[in-house]
Amino acid sequence: MRAAYASSLQPDTPLSALTVGDLPFSVPEGWVPIDVRASSLNQHDIWSLRGVGLPADRLPMILGCDAAGVTPDGAPVLVYPVVEDKADPRGYSLFSERYPGTLAERIAVPRENLLPIPDGVSFAEAACLPTAWLTAYHMLVTRGRAAEAGAVLVQGAGGGVATAAIALAVALGKRVYATSREQWKRDRVAELGAIPAEPGARLPERVEVVIESVGEPTFEHSMKCAAPGARIVVCGATGGHLARVDLRRVFAMQLEILGSSMGTPAELAELLQMCATAQIHPVIDSRYPFDSVADAFARLSSGDVFGKVVIEH
CATH class of the missing domain: 3.90.180.10 (Medium-chain alcohol dehydrogenases, catalytic domain)
Structure with missing residues (x-):
């Protein structure tokens, strides 16, 4: 074989x-x-x-x-x-x-x-779907409780999880911001229906959910962009795992920092059906x-x- x-x-x-x-x-x-x-x-x-x-x-x-x-x-x-x-x-x-x-x-x-x-x-x-898209779905829907959110920030557009999170959050009807260091990737973000931003840029609003897979280079920005009670959902640290966390902001804004990994078979079945019925490609x-x-x-x-x-x- x-x-x-x-x-x-x-x-x-x-x-x-x-x-x-x-x-x-x-x-x-x-x-x-x-x-x-x-x-x-x-x-x-x-x-x-x-x-x-x-x-x-x-x-x-x-x-x-x-x-x-x-x-x-x-x-x-x-x-x-x-x-x-x-x-x-x-x-x-x-x-x-x-x-x-x-x-x-x-x-x-x-x-x-x-x-x-x-x-x-x-x-x-x-x-x-099974790894990157399922991870993004679990981060958004289950850990991030995106149903309660109006706006979502996705750090580091381009990779499988981040790109999936952008597409899924747009399909869920959220206002989606996504960062990338490269202009061509920011152009692709806009094609997916999200609002592109440079790393560290000030957003027009604070968001209720942050999808974080970059880690050290973006985590401070993720916290600054988080609305009171927001969920910062972490599935990786491709840019470094020793991120600085201002604990004063965590307790003052009542932020939730949530680890996330993969998802369940039931969630994968839901994701498959969502792709079919909502024509998500x-x-x-x-x-x-x-x-x-x-x-x-x-x-x-x-x-x-x-x-x-x-x-x-």
């Missing part, structure tokens, strides 16, 4: 650890084999090649968390990426951490991890055939992406 996998761990040159070749395929008892039609890349894949969360004794490890495909009877399905894992301190792991990932011709999946893909959602669009930066998966990784690593990088089979 053709697969893209980590053959070594290279902290400084992660792409040199990527190999595309044949690996054996097996299906654990009670699991279902899925023929993959599309998958998408995440920064998690780059970190795996660096050896973060992936020890050497699990190599070779097929990469990838996200996939859409068909069951043996031809039903189109989306793969929920979280697997129960009693050996992990978290109680779960993602595909490509302990169990083979999605960047392959086929993947074995627990039956309960399969969700039907509704009409109107393509394999490529569905493959964008996940933002795809670029598409690559499986034979060009190395080019897809190079694209993701470039930092010039806006949306998801998709692999199609």
